[in-house]
Amino acid sequence: MRIGAIEAGGTKFICGIGNEKGEILERISFPTEAPEKTLEQAAAFFRGQGIEAMGIGSFGPIDLDCSSPSYGCVTTTPKPGWAGFDFVKYMKNFYPVPIGFDTDVNAAVFGEAKWGAAQGMESCVYYTIGTGVGVGVYAEGKLIHGLVHPEGGHVLTRRHPEDSFPGSCPYHGDCLEGMASGPAIERRWGVQGNNLPEDHPAWEMEAYYLAQAISGVILLLSPKKVILGGGVMQQKRLIPLIRKEVAQTLNGYVASRAILNGMDSYIVRPGLGDNAGLCGALALGIDAASI
Amino acid sequence: MRIGAIEAGGTKFICGIGNEKGEILERISFPTEAPEKTLEQAAAFFRGQGIEAMGIGSFGPIDLDCSSPSYGCVTTTPKPGWAGFDFVKYMKNFYPVPIGFDTDVNAAVFGEAKWGAAQGMESCVYYTIGTGVGVGVYAEGKLIHGLVHPEGGHVLTRRHPEDSFPGSCPYHGDCLEGMASGPAIERRWGVQGNNLPEDHPAWEMEAYYLAQAISGVILLLSPKKVILGGGVMQQKRLIPLIRKEVAQTLNGYVASRAILNGMDSYIVRPGLGDNAGLCGALALGIDAASI
Numbered sequence: 001m002r003i004g005a006i007e008a009g010g011t012k013f014i015c016g017i018g019n020e021k022g023e024i025l026e027r028i029s030f031p032t033e034a035p036e037k038t039l040e041q042a043a044a045f046f047r048g049q050g051i052e053a054m055g056i057g058s059f060g061p062i063d064l065d066c067s068s069p070s071y072g073c074v075t076t077t078p079k080p081g082w083a084g085f086d087f088v089k090y091m092k093n094f095y096p097v098p099i100g101f102d103t104d105v106n107a108a109v110f111g112e113a114k115w116g117a118a119q120g121m122e123s124c125v126y127y128t129i130g131t132g133v134g135v136g137v138y139a140e141g142k143l144i145h146g147l148v149h150p151e152g153g154h155v156l157t158r159r160h161p162e163d164s165f166p167g168s169c170p171y172h173g174d175c176l177e178g179m180a181s182g183p184a185i186e187r188r189w190g191v192q193g194n195n196l197p198e199d200h201p202a203w204e205m206e207a208y209y210l211a212q213a214i215s216g217v218i219l220l221l222s223p224k225k226v227i228l229g230g231g232v233m234q235q236k237r238l239i240p241l242i243r244k245e246v247a248q249t250l251n252g253y254v255a256s257r258a259i260l261n262g263m264d265s266y267i268v269r270p271g272l273g274d275n276a277g278l279c280g281a282l283a284l285g286i287d288a289a290s291i
Numbered sequence: 292m293r294i295g296a297i298e299a300g301g302t303k304f305i306c307g308i309g310n311e312k313g314e315i316l317e318r319i320s321f322p323t324e325a326p327e328k329t330l331e332q333a334a335a336f337f338r339g340q341g342i343e344a345m346g347i348g349s350f351g352p353i354d355l356d357c358s359s360p361s362y363g364c365v366t367t368t369p370k371p372g373w374a375g376f377d378f379v380k381y382m383k384n385f386y387p388v389p390i391g392f393d394t395d396v397n398a399a400v401f402g403e404a405k406w407g408a409a410q411g412m413e414s415c416v417y418y419t420i421g422t423g424v425g426v427g428v429y430a431e432g433k434l435i436h437g438l439v440h441p442e443g444g445h446v447l448t449r450r451h452p453e454d455s456f457p458g459s460c461p462y463h464g465d466c467l468e469g470m471a472s473g474p475a476i477e478r479r480w481g482v483q484g485n486n487l488p489e490d491h492p493a494w495e496m497e498a499y500y501l502a503q504a505i506s507g508v509i510l511l512l513s514p515k516k517v518i519l520g521g522g523v524m525q526q527k528r529l530i531p532l533i534r535k536e537v538a539q540t541l542n543g544y545v546a547s548r549a550i551l552n553g554m555d556s557y558i559v560r561p562g563l564g565d566n567a568g569l570c571g572a573l574a575l576g577i578d579a580a581s582i
Contacts, residue, residue: 147514
């Protein structure tokens, strides 16, 4: 079976063709521009490839309510042409195959649960920390949605005592994304995160905010794995700092061996590396084909 | 079909016999004492009643991992005799029928999803705010567990600017439970919550903490209904204050009509009133019987 996969990011589209084993056989990537232009490029890539299903992990917010007239659309976004654009319908016109559609982070968490760091587990959460902060949630063997989809990057956090940065989120100021995204780091310190040295206090502060949010998710959902991806996580010092801070915050309260004795294999980088999103889109396509 | 239901609270046991419609036909309640003594009373109530299945919503923490040797046990608790006690096995010796077992708050959220304020919805969260703060989570039509069960009462919160109370949680100090439980209110103001007048500043502060945690859950899980029960919620002024504070915190970010225009029917009291826990246990029993 050949399945099409699209990781539709706000700045970059990645398209791939894969199989049921999670293998990506071919791929292409190009900048995200106006929807028709971008999707024509995607369609050209898939043309004549004999794909039997397609999975799309998309930037958002998107409408995932199957009973809604705007199901499959990108809803509100400042990206020219995309607000209200019917992504799924447009692709279905080109390829009348089953199409699985979810957020980019839900796709990533699904990929990780199928073939990555949480393989075979029935719950995990996936954070991407980059231009924004996104959270994908997988629990009881299902991707979680509700009124809309998880937007856990915007939870409020307790301010670090030495931090006077007001926060960069236009909606909430000093929410997690407002304090811990790549742009927040750059605005707070006046320099991009990838130019800050490993021993810069920025990283302890970054770990403080991320660990708070992760601790909250562990308390609320008790996921079997916490996976951290995105550009900001390239700083290698960050993940051990986060593990230490999460352990301190929980303070032994969650009585699970995975947390008390196994933090190094509990909070981890994506098992699929940079392929988590594309493999996740592939998994969405496989899922759509089998329904 | 006649189903047994047990709402096993830390201070009070409620046992009932009900049917598939969620009707409670008979009930009894008694104080929670040593496990054998308490469960013998429960067993005496169910004896000869022809029950075909049983559901138990229990105080915790409890082991819900079916593959664990201690499945069905209360794990750690200061309550004499209960730590490590095998609740499910003990009841199964009396009644070798299918037994559904979950936390008291997961039972309550299940009852509310089946017959209460979230009837027919595939997601909702249930908070109980009383001696402690507990959270039950239902998403994608399933009760959520993971490593252990939700313990969302212990999430960290941002401190109210006028609050100098250090918090009452022995694990986390000023986590949600440490700041907003009944005992926290009593210790902060020197008087029990039910003796504080409606216009006391305690209620704005209480709403501030609860709204923060609820906003976090809305962002993370996007539940279709938020249900607030427990003794502290008896103060009628609290729920409108919480709705207002949640709307302010989210600041229009979650673009759902239920939140933007329907807050009064989105954050609500339990549809089953004080029966949420017992009806939920009944629902667990029905579920166990049908597996």
